Amino acid sequence: MKELTKAEEEVMQYLWQLDEAKVAEIIEQMPKPKPAYNTVSTIIRILEQKKFVDYKKQGRGHIYFPLVSKDEYSKASMNNLLNNYFDGNLKSMFSFFTKKNDINISDLEQILKELKKDQNE
Known part of the structure; x- marks a missing residue:
């Protein structure tokens, strides 16, 4: 499983909480100062490329949902930590x-x- 950057992981945390959401709904959950719409939209597209997120069309927009569960990602992250820093x-x-x-x-x-x-x- 690919590792996420801090910004990608932050967006995923909100998406895991929401289950599915539009970009604007993700931003709404974020603390102030809120990131720009284009910034979060770009992160979502990167998450799509990494196969962490997919979407369904709704009108002219998209509703995004996680393809990787928080548990799956947590397990992979812990395994990476264990293997990379503690030799397994x-x-x-x-x-x-x-x-x-x-x-x-x-x-x-x-x-x-x-x-x-x-x-x-």
């Missing part, structure tokens, strides 16, 4: 985040409890 070693990545975020034992226990719950579902 999950233990190294977890150790890094534990040290950098000053996680205590009760936090680790809570994380383990959540992981066990997820495995049982």
